[in-house]
Amino acid sequence: MERYECQDVQAVLSGLLDGELDADASHLAEAHLSQCRPCRDLLQQAEETDDLLRTTMARHESWPASLERRIRSEVFGVIDGAEVNHRRRRLLFAAWSGWSIAAIVMFGLGFSLSTRWPGQTPAAPGSAAGLATRESETSPTKPPLWIAPVGSEVLARDIFDDSSLLLAASESQNPVDPPAPIESAAAPAGPAETLASVETFPASAPRLSDRVLTGVESEMALAESFRDLALASATTPDAPAASASAAALEPEQPGFEAPTEALALSEPAPAASAADPATAEVLHQASVLLTFLEQAGDGSFGDVRKVQQALTSDDVLERLALARGDLDSPDSVDLVNRAWTVLEWTTGSVDQEELERVRQSIAMQDLPGRLERLSDRYWN
Amino acid sequence: MPLSLTENDLGRLMKAMGPRLLALARGICRDTAVAEDVVQEAFVKLWNTPPDGPEQVVPSWLKRVVVNLSINHLRRRKNTESLPEFSEDRALRHDERPERQIDLTDNMRRLESALSRLPDDKRAILVMKVYDEMSYEEIARAMDIPIGTVMSRLNRARAALKDLMEADLKHAEADPLIFPLRRAQG
Numbered sequence: 001m002e003r004y005e006c007q008d009v010q011a012v013l014s015g016l017l018d019g020e021l022d023a024d025a026s027h028l029a030e031a032h033l034s035q036c037r038p039c040r041d042l043l044q045q046a047e048e049t050d051d052l053l054r055t056t057m058a059r060h061e062s063w064p065a066s067l068e069r070r071i072r073s074e075v076f077g078v079i080d081g082a083e084v085n086h087r088r089r090r091l092l093f094a095a096w097s098g099w100s101i102a103a104i105v106m107f108g109l110g111f112s113l114s115t116r117w118p119g120q121t122p123a124a125p126g127s128a129a130g131l132a133t134r135e136s137e138t139s140p141t142k143p144p145l146w147i148a149p150v151g152s153e154v155l156a157r158d159i160f161d162d163s164s165l166l167l168a169a170s171e172s173q174n175p176v177d178p179p180a181p182i183e184s185a186a187a188p189a190g191p192a193e194t195l196a197s198v199e200t201f202p203a204s205a206p207r208l209s210d211r212v213l214t215g216v217e218s219e220m221a222l223a224e225s226f227r228d229l230a231l232a233s234a235t236t237p238d239a240p241a242a243s244a245s246a247a248a249l250e251p252e253q254p255g256f257e258a259p260t261e262a263l264a265l266s267e268p269a270p271a272a273s274a275a276d277p278a279t280a281e282v283l284h285q286a287s288v289l290l291t292f293l294e295q296a297g298d299g300s301f302g303d304v305r306k307v308q309q310a311l312t313s314d315d316v317l318e319r320l321a322l323a324r325g326d327l328d329s330p331d332s333v334d335l336v337n338r339a340w341t342v343l344e345w346t347t348g349s350v351d352q353e354e355l356e357r358v359r360q361s362i363a364m365q366d367l368p369g370r371l372e373r374l375s376d377r378y379w380n
Numbered sequence: 381m382p383l384s385l386t387e388n389d390l391g392r393l394m395k396a397m398g399p400r401l402l403a404l405a406r407g408i409c410r411d412t413a414v415a416e417d418v419v420q421e422a423f424v425k426l427w428n429t430p431p432d433g434p435e436q437v438v439p440s441w442l443k444r445v446v447v448n449l450s451i452n453h454l455r456r457r458k459n460t461e462s463l464p465e466f467s468e469d470r471a472l473r474h475d476e477r478p479e480r481q482i483d484l485t486d487n488m489r490r491l492e493s494a495l496s497r498l499p500d501d502k503r504a505i506l507v508m509k510v511y512d513e514m515s516y517e518e519i520a521r522a523m524d525i526p527i528g529t530v531m532s533r534l535n536r537a538r539a540a541l542k543d544l545m546e547a548d549l550k551h552a553e554a555d556p557l558i559f560p561l562r563r564a565q566g
Contacts, residue, residue, distance in 0.1 A: 010535075011532075011535065012531065013535060013538070014509075014531050014532075014534035014535045014538060015531045018509060018516070018531075018534070020515070020516050020530075020531065045542075046538055046542075049491075049538065049541065049542060049545075050510045052487055052488065052491050053491060053495075053506065053507075053510045053511060053541075054510060054511055055488065056488045056491050056492060056495075057403050057407050057507070057511045058403070058511075059488075060402075060403045060406055060407070061399035061400055061402070061403045062399055062402065062403075063394070063395065063398040063399045063402065064416070067398070067402070067416050067419065067420060068394055068398070070416075070420055071394065071419075071420050071423045071424065074420065074424050075390065075423070075424055075427045075428075076387070304489075305486075305548070305549075305551075308486070352492075352493075352496070
């Protein structure tokens with residue numbers, strides 16, 4: 001063959017990319033590429049996809065401590081060699097201790113019986129007590145069978161339980177790499193900060209859905225407290241005191257604002273708000289997007305992309321951040337903060353597992369419904 | 381003569397090679413739990429039946445074991461799809477190449493999604509070549525195929541990956557999310 005056409009180059013594209021073509025084929029392909037821009041673009045795009053694949057996979061490089069523990073457990077037995085010796089010594093000590101304790105208990109028991117009933121006369125021959133007494137008299141040095149095994153078993157069990165502590169200690173002495181950071185989970189700080197930190201969320205930070213779920217759990221607990229207090233205040237005239245107590249119950253969660261929107265779960269009567277169509281509009285849009293995100297999940301991320309596009313084309317995040325200044329209560333600000341955090345999360349890298357958790361979190365908190373109700377207040 | 385490993389050697393090798401082996405297995409199997417099992421089995425095998433030669437052979441030996449175990453897992457799953465003919469690889473036709481430039485994060489997400497949906501054999505060969513930089517000869521040995529077919533399979537795998545990424549992009553563009561605006565309701 002004297003020269004390559006487009007289809008010839010495409011047939012050897014991988015060989016060209018991977019440097020696995022022989023010299024002749026390589027020369028022919030390069031000669032074609034020098035004259036064919038579409039084929040050059042195709043090659044460049046394939047190179048970019050390869051780079052992307054390498055970068056994406058490198059993000060998953062991690063070494064869980066639990067896996068290393070499993071391997072050590074299978075290779076060395078329950079725990080590693082040094083600990084095995086240590087454990088063996090402890091087991092010997094435990095067995096020795098068990099028998100020692102048993103002997104002490106027996107001695108104490110015998111002493112106690114002899115001092116408690118010093119004048120007791122021997123039981124009549126043939127009675128149950130008499131038989132027991134005679135039995136113990138025939139083997140005075142041998143402890144009853146139930147004493148020593150129980151003592152040693154308890155100690156041995158303590159050691160087995162303790163092995164988890166040994167493992168934990170060995171792990172702390174040999175720290176392993178933390179799992180790959182979950183990217184783009186945004187801290188609920190200011191919008192600008194979060195946007196800037198999308199790519200570098202710290203590994204030690206909790207996942208977004210964890211934080212949201214933690215918020216939900218405490219929120220639900222708080223709501224119950226509020227309900228209890230509401231019931232209490234219905235029977236006592238001292239309602240302000242009850243409110244103060246409720247405020248005192250508010251949990252402190254570093255990194256995540258206390259969910260005072262708990263009241264929304266029991267749907268209190270909202271304070272009258274001045275009509276503000278712009279705020280109502282963006283709250284409504286956020287509600288729609290969260291509904292869409294909650295229902296996303298065909299595995300293709302197409303729905304997530306739509307949310308991203310809508311966020312970008314309508315500047316929803318920026319408008320939502322601005323709208324917070326127009327809200328009339330800290331509860332509403334908290335709700336909008338949560339919505340903003342979740343929506344902002346979709347602008348980063350999303351994986352299927354995390355998406356599932358965030359969807360559940362949205363549903364559990366009823367973020368769309370609460371935002372829509374908040375929007376209603378500003379619409380009218 | 382089999383390599384003699386101490387407990388410290390094993391710990392050091394786990395720290396040094398574990399993360400990459402885990403990513404390799406996960407890339408092929410697309411299942412974190414299975415990948416962990418595979419890597420665990422590889423290290424246990426290293427301890428019980430180490431390879432012959434100096435310690436320098438261990439990295440490539442471990443990599444080969446992980447690839448083989450991962451491929452065995454895929455074979456057991458029996459969900460590989462038949463490979464399409466090269467002529468069907470629409471993505472290789474440059475007249476259909478998307479011109480749109482998208483940011484890295486978005487591309488990574490699309491790639492993750494596409495990798496998940498890629499047939500096992502295509503994903504495995506791509507991961508072996510692109511991530512692990514195995515030679516065609518090593519891939520042929522690991523997958524038990526003639527070396528001459530490695531390139532065509534890689535071609536198809538790359539094309540299929542590109543197809544899936546483009547389909548995801550088009551799906552979103554063809555059916556954008558339209559806000560049901562409040563003012564329309566009001």
